[in-house]
Amino acid sequence: MADIHQLAQQFKELDDQLVNCMRCGMCQAVCPVFSETGREVDVTRxxxxxxxxxxxxxxxxxxxxxxxxxxxxxCGTCEANCPSGVKVLDIFLKARAIMTGYYGLHPAKRAIFRGMLANPRLFNALTAIGSRFQGLFTKKVDDLLGSSCARFNAPLIADRHFNSLATTPFRKHVASLDTAAGSSGLRVAFFPGCVVDKMYPAIGDATLKVLKHHGVGVFLPENQACCGIPVLSSGDRQGFNRLVEINIDRFAGAAFDALVTPCASCTSTIKELWPRLYDGGKVNTEAIRLIGDKTMDISQFLVDHCGVAASGEQPDRGTAAVTYHDPCHLKNSLGITAQPRTVIKASNVPLIEMQEAGVCCGCGGTFNLFHYEMSRKIGGRKADHIESSTAKTVATSCPACMMQITDLLSHRKSGIKVRHVIELYADSL
Amino acid sequence: MAHETKQNLAREFAAIVGDDEVMTGETDLHAYSYDAAVLDPVVPSYVVRPQTTEALGQIVRLCNENGLPLTVRGAGTNLSGGTIPHPGGVVVLTNRLNRILEINEEDLYAVVEPGVITSRLAAEVASRGLFYPPDPGSQTVSTLGGNVAENAGGLRGLKYGVTKDYVMGIEFFDVDGTLVKGGSRTVKCVTGLNLPGLMVGSEGTLGVFSKIILKLIPPPRAARSMMAVFGTIKAASETVAAIIAAKIVPATLELMDNFTIRTVESFRKAGLPTEAAALLLIEVDGHPAQVEDEAVQVERICRENGAEDLTVARDSAERDIIWQARRDALPALAKLKPSCVLEDATVPRSKIPAMIEALTEISKEYNLPIGTFGHAGDGNLHPTILTDRRDKVEWQRVEQAITAIFERAVQLDGTLSGEHGIGIAKARFMEREVGAGTLAYSRRLKMAVDPKNILNPGKMV
Known part of the structure; x- marks a missing residue:
């Protein structure tokens, strides 16, 4: 372990960004963790x-x-609302990396981030084995949500209700694609993301169906790696750099108009974090920036480039209403709130707004793993608002939010479905 | 303090509030060493968070028995250092004393605990068709206890007054932890000393609030907003004087100088006139017929006094555009430089042209960018000095400029602080404005009710 003075020197390097916080304390109004604990150490200031x-x-x-x-x-809510524009996520991700350098990366995380995630083939093989044997350890609890829980006391799973690993991951039946632009004249690179691939393959299928419907060509290279967000938020910049390099290698050189993902976290990571935080020095930063510029959420692509618009017809009165949860990584990081709602309205289902649709569901990726109780408390408010909206389906644009919301609603036996926006739209075609 | 004594006291606090609500760890303590003022942090020895007012009283008593300096903290948004603790002291958090105890729609008052967030009360009251007007800039996080202790203002001060105009009654603990009650739930009350009046703006130096009774009013039924563009600051401030002279009291009458206009425009690109010397943002409210009448008069007065252009909002979207410009002022200025020092020296409104002129001179003399915006209608300007607190040489000039601003405000029959308080930041300037006799009187008062000087020592007097 290095000494504290050296650690201080590393934090000094963040000084130019840290100094911009004027301690006004306005982040107290929006921080989900602070709203639970009311402790100053928990708020950004x-x-x-x-x-x-x-x-x-x-x-x-x-x-x-x-x-x-x-x-x-x-979740970036503080950054999106900060009067002096402090780059909070940059600072926190760099600070976590400095801390990880100081304390060392936990051996389990090292094995996962640098061994498994940086080796997509191995990752695929391991999850295939996992999906075959998971039934031994878990049992189904809610058929509507497809959620399961642990059969016996398992520390990592605790009391979670989760969606099982898919028996056939998305990438198993669609390993790669390379189709030319159709009637739209557009061609996209498709980055499904790990959670879609391993847990929600139906979202991947729905995306392909919709792209085909709109005459969009698809480039889907084999063996994409994780976008890097879980690695970066654990402070492993080296592991993050490696994942960026693998992915750039898969996509650079191909011709496409946009890179689309159905995962809000992947979208914001590729668009915002790859260009700002990659410091591996092996790939051209210009190539990273170009990919970032072309990256967009699937709903944004459909509305802004394929002309998808809210349907003029009133949906059948009998159709159960849908409410929409804004993922932080779309709303706070990229300011995308309108397009997913337009896609829902284009799907011939009535949309009703829940209260605080833009407030974090409490997942926070690895936050849920290490602070499960807090994550559930924050999520409790979200679940209350979903239930009181009276909608029978909650839609969102991020599979990580879907996991969290599924856990919340499954525990409550709410009888409310959790779907991705693109699944609703695909159903309507 | 000896380690053992500290441990013992921590146990005594824990016996009152529970182990989870006493913080003595280095990291926790450092997180309560500052507020929103640009001042050096001071680390306390304990942070204690009571969940009940009974526990609050017991904490005050324990602090007094042990001579421990006590600083009450709501949201820590103070701009004059009023919530920066005394070295080795106790920070008492009020954010778990956050119950709205009563909203009385017949008698038009609310009873709240001190930790209730200002905008939460305002929203709750609005949902019942009533109105709590004080709207300090930090209202989405600030607490009502803090608002009362600082006598917080806001944009509506001109017509609706400030926090002091809404405090009907207050309950607080004296240093012995004995409950003291002042005021009542009645519109009129002359029973005893005007203790609510004494507590408002006392900055935590005379007692620890446990309950506040606040006046509510019916909301205005209509409002109209407009934006007027002026070629000189003088014309803008003469317009302010002319509106008041015409016996019209707008709810809000805000000014932005050229520096602020240009900064906001480059931030938001909303199409503000960047050549204009000043903008006035005006809202009249009240009965629809009165609003109609006053809006026409204000428009005429603006034009007669040289407004080069004038926009009247026709709907709520246009109204939002006008007020977005005002809301953007501080965030836009704050993004220009790492640090920004937001002052609140206030002058009688007829002296605004002279004050603005003085600010322009001060900006030149000390070579510092100063953006000025604020509540022109009530003479409360916010000259905002943009700087980098790490630049020691420049910081000396900032301190000189602040002194110069205060001196000019006092010379113009104004005051050091319109709404941010004296705290640590302006304590040394007090005598210049109020004189030695006033300070001595205030100190005798303080010593009489707080002989050990434990209540937020070092603030104000």
Whole structure:
């Protein structure tokens, strides 16, 4: 372990970004974690002040600061609402990387990030084995949601209700595609993302069906790697760099008009974090920027480039209404809120808004793994709003949010379906 | 303090509020060492969070018995250092004392605990068809206890007044933890000393609030907003004076100088006139017929006083565009430089042209960018100095410029602070405005009710 002075020097390098926080405290109004605990260490202003104190060696409790850094969903709501425009996510991701350098990467994370995720073939093989044997350890709890829980006490699973690994991952039956532009004259690169591939293959199928319907050619290269967000949020910049390099290698050189994903987290990671945080030095930063510029959410692509518009007809009165949850990585990171709603309206289903549709569901990726109780409390509010909307289906644009919402609703036996926007649209075609 | 004593006191606090609500770890303590003022942090020894007012009283008593300096903290949004603790002191958090106890629609008042968030009360009251007007810029996070302790203002001060105009009654603990009650639920009350008046703006130095009774009013039924463009600051401020002289009191009457206009425009690109010397943003409200009448008069007065252009919002979308410009002022300025020092020196409104002129001179003399916007209608301007607090040389000039701003405001029969409070930041300037006798009187008062000087020491007097 390096000494605390060296650690402080590394945090000093964030000074130009840290200094922009004027401590106004407006982040207290929007931070989901702070709204539960009411403690200053849990809100962005507090964390930034602590990093300042650590950099100035006024504070020597690196363990304490490291713990507070992990108590953040990285939802970006504070950044989207910050009066002085502090680049909060940049700072927190870099700070986590500095802390990981100081404490070392946990051996299990090292094995997963640098061994498994950086080797897509191995990852695919391991999850295939997992999906075959998962029935031994889990049992179904809700057929409507397709959720399961642990058969016996398993520490990592705890009391979670989750969607099982798909028996046939998306990439198993569609390993690669390379079709020319159709009637639209457009061709996209398709990045399904790990959760769609391994848990929600139907979202991948729905995306392909919709693209085909609109005459869009698809380039889907084999063995794509994880976008890197779980790795980066655990502070492993080296592992993140490797994943960016693998993916750039898969996509660079191909001709396409846009890179689309049905995963809000993958979209914002590729678009925002690849260009800003890749520092591996092996691939051309211009190539990364070009891919980032072309990357967009599937709904955004359909509305902005394929002319999908809200249907003029009133849906049948009998049709059960849908409510929409804004994923943080679309709303806060990219400002995308209108297009997914347009796609729902284009699917001939009535859309009703829930309260606080834009508030985080509490998943936060790895946050859910390490702070499950907090994650459930934050999610409780979301589940309340979904239920009181009276909708029979909740739609969203991020499979990670879908996992969290499924867990929440399955525990409550709400009888509400969880679907991706693109699945609704595909159903209507 | 000896380690053992500290441990013992922590146990005593825990006996009152429970282990989870006493923080003594280094990281937690550092997170309560600052507020929104640009001042050096001071680390407390304990942070305690009571869940009940009874526990709050017991904490105050324990602090006094042990001579521990106590600083109450709501959301920590203070702009003058009022919530920065005393070294080694106790920070008492109010954010778990956040119950709205009563909203009385017949007698038009609300009873709240001190940790209720301002905008939460405003929304709750609005949902019952009533109105709580004070709207400080931090209202989405600030607490009503903090608003009362600082006598917070906002955009509606001109017509609706500030926090002090809404405090009907207050309950607080004295240093012994004894409950003291002032005011009542009645419109009129002359029973005893005007203790609510004493507590408002006392910055946590005279007692610890446990319950506040706030006046509510019926909301205006109509409102109209407009934006007027001026070629000189003088014309804009003469317009302000002319509107008031015509016996019209707009709900809001805000000014933005050229520097602020240009900054907001480059931030939002909403089509603001970047050549204009000043903008006035005006809203009249009340009965629909009165609004109609006043809007016409205000428009005429603006034109007579040299407004080069004038836009009246025709619907709520156009109204939002006008007020978005005002809401953008601070965020846009704040993004220009790492640090921004937001001042609130206030002058009688007829002196606004002189004050703006002084600010322009000060900006030149100390070579610092200063954007000025604010509540022109009530003379409360917000000169905002843009700087980088890490630049020690420039920071010295910032401190000189702040002194110069205060001196000019006082010379113009104004005051050091319109709404941010004195706290630590302006304590040393107090004597210049109020004189030695006033300070001595205030200190004697403070020593009489707080002989050990534990209630937010070092603030104000």
């Amino acid at each position: 507090g964390k930034l002040a602590l990093l300042d104190c650590l950099a100035d060696e006024l504070l020597r409790d690196a363990d304490g600061v490291n713990a507070t850094l992990s108590r953040c969903l990285l």
